[in-house]
Amino acid sequence: MSAPPAIRLEGVGLDFGSAPLFRNLDLRIGAGGITVLLGASGVGKTSLLRMLGGLEKPGYGHVVADDGLPLAGRVAWMGQQDLLLPWASIADNVMLGARLRGDAPDRARMAHLLESVGLSAHAGALPATLSGGMRQRAALARVLYEDRPVVLMDEPFSALDSITRARMQDLAAHMLARRTVVLITHDPLEACRLADTMLLMSGYPATIEEMTVPAGTVPRAVDDPAVLSAQSRLLRRMLQ
Amino acid sequence: MTATMLSHAGRVIRPLVTLAGLVAVWWGLARWGHIPPYMLPGPDAVVHALWTQRGQLGPAALTTLEETLLGLLLGIGAGSALAIGMALWAPLRRWVMPMVLLSQAVPVFALAPLLVLWFGFGMASKVVMAVLVIFFPVTSTLGDGLRQTEPGWMDLARTMGATRLRVLLHIRLPAALPSFASGVRMATAIAPIGAVVGEWVGASSGLGFLMQTANTRFQTDLMFAALGVLAVMTVLLWWLVDRVLARALYWQRPHVDVD
Numbered sequence: 001m002s003a004p005p006a007i008r009l010e011g012v013g014l015d016f017g018s019a020p021l022f023r024n025l026d027l028r029i030g031a032g033g034i035t036v037l038l039g040a041s042g043v044g045k046t047s048l049l050r051m052l053g054g055l056e057k058p059g060y061g062h063v064v065a066d067d068g069l070p071l072a073g074r075v076a077w078m079g080q081q082d083l084l085l086p087w088a089s090i091a092d093n094v095m096l097g098a099r100l101r102g103d104a105p106d107r108a109r110m111a112h113l114l115e116s117v118g119l120s121a122h123a124g125a126l127p128a129t130l131s132g133g134m135r136q137r138a139a140l141a142r143v144l145y146e147d148r149p150v151v152l153m154d155e156p157f158s159a160l161d162s163i164t165r166a167r168m169q170d171l172a173a174h175m176l177a178r179r180t181v182v183l184i185t186h187d188p189l190e191a192c193r194l195a196d197t198m199l200l201m202s203g204y205p206a207t208i209e210e211m212t213v214p215a216g217t218v219p220r221a222v223d224d225p226a227v228l229s230a231q232s233r234l235l236r237r238m239l240q
Numbered sequence: 241m242t243a244t245m246l247s248h249a250g251r252v253i254r255p256l257v258t259l260a261g262l263v264a265v266w267w268g269l270a271r272w273g274h275i276p277p278y279m280l281p282g283p284d285a286v287v288h289a290l291w292t293q294r295g296q297l298g299p300a301a302l303t304t305l306e307e308t309l310l311g312l313l314l315g316i317g318a319g320s321a322l323a324i325g326m327a328l329w330a331p332l333r334r335w336v337m338p339m340v341l342l343s344q345a346v347p348v349f350a351l352a353p354l355l356v357l358w359f360g361f362g363m364a365s366k367v368v369m370a371v372l373v374i375f376f377p378v379t380s381t382l383g384d385g386l387r388q389t390e391p392g393w394m395d396l397a398r399t400m401g402a403t404r405l406r407v408l409l410h411i412r413l414p415a416a417l418p419s420f421a422s423g424v425r426m427a428t429a430i431a432p433i434g435a436v437v438g439e440w441v442g443a444s445s446g447l448g449f450l451m452q453t454a455n456t457r458f459q460t461d462l463m464f465a466a467l468g469v470l471a472v473m474t475v476l477l478w479w480l481v482d483r484v485l486a487r488a489l490y491w492q493r494p495h496v497d498v499d
Contacts, residue, residue, distance in 0.1 A: 054398070055398060073401055077396055083390075083396050086492075087491040100406045101400065128491065
């Protein structure tokens with residue numbers, strides 16, 4: 001994996017239909033850490049993430065990496081749903097990127113990653129036979145197989161129960177360490193556990209406010225008093 | 241006996257009971273309905289014709305089956321190729337789709353004499369007829385399936401640096417398979433219609449040809465026998481295709497029976 005870059009949005013503007021989502025937005029996403037994006041539904045979080053991933057073009061302005069190299073080909077994506085192909089085994093889903101690019105699949109690497117996420121015994125299984133948590137772990141293994149320095153995650157754990165979600169947060173934080181990660185979430189606790197940088201989006205067009213993150217290294221414990229107090233503060237701020 | 245075995249037995253027995261009921265009504269009408277046998281022969285007369293005329297019915301059924309299978313193969317192939325072409329290159333859809341729709345607006349009965357004139361009395365005109373009937377459901381269902389690929393998969397493929405052809409092969413085509421399977425099932429059920437219509441208009445063999453000659457000679461029992469053979473052949477072919485498709489769509493849940 002190449003060194004994780006910081007990403008800059010320079011004077012970016014984007015409309016959703018006739019509604020302005022962003023106007024001259026400037027933002028810097030730090031390198032090699034987890035930046036959490038919070039905000040009400042419809043404020044433009046997913047659009048921002050899609051611009052970072054090259055899936056949507058800004059109406060004006062630029063999205064650039066601070067090392068001067070293009071972002072295309074250096075980004076891995078994890079969506080709200082696991083997006084596993086239902087006809088392919090878990091192993092084939094993990095190696096999907098190689099297949100789509102015409103590269104030779106690296107089975108040893110796939111096996112190692114499945115072992116890391118605790119799915120070795122399910123390599124040959126179809127996604128429909130796995131639980132929601134297992135499917136998200138498979139999706140995480142697929143992201144790791146891509147071995148990209150930038151990882152974009154759009155509410156990846158929102159469909160999971162709270163216990164599975166907490167476990168997935170721990171796993172993701174360990175596996176994605178030292179990458180530039182942008183994570184969208186609606187869950188203040190998730191934000192406080194995982195964020196190196198926490199950004200709150202609000203308004204139309206959106207403005208971005210940087211929030212104070214609790215002390216300690218990621219992933220912070222669920223019962224850490226600093227996390228719980230930061231969670232309350234964040235929730236209060238989001239309700240304003 | 242387990243619940244599964246009972247369910248399987250029920251699946252076989254229910255249509256048989258319905259069929260037996262229909263045959264009983266038919267037999268009652270033929271026996272007591274004061275309908276002359278040249279208009280409605282009884283089931284016994286039809287079974288008799290089926291046995292005594294087996295020398296004619298067998299080769300005729302083989303001809304129709306051959307035309308149907310060839311029509312299915314070519315129709316599914318051509319329909320799929322057009323749907324894939326339209327999915328890969330949008331202008332093709334805008335240019336060709338109106339022609340495809342037009343081909344369906346003209347009744348196949350109206351085209352049959354022309355096709356016999358152009359392709360002759362042999363197998364070719366019947367195969368073309370079957371292809372014309374099959375083409376639309378296959379193009380339409382596969383085209384719909386290819387256009388409705390889950391957007392999240394397409395986003396994922398873009399971030400992975402996939403080529404269009406590989407996205408088609410590994411994501412869009414498998415995702416469109418359930419929709420395509422519906423088209424193929426529909427095509428299998430209607431393919432014999434194309435072949436038989438062609439035989440009615442001009443042929444020297446086949447079940448349609450046999451029905452037409454029996455009709456002109458008032459051999460209604462033979463007509464019914466040919467119709468029965470055609471129906472059984474179509475049902476068996478559909479069943480076989482359905483089994484193959486169910487295997488190809490191994491990741492889908494089994495069909496849900498609505499009782």
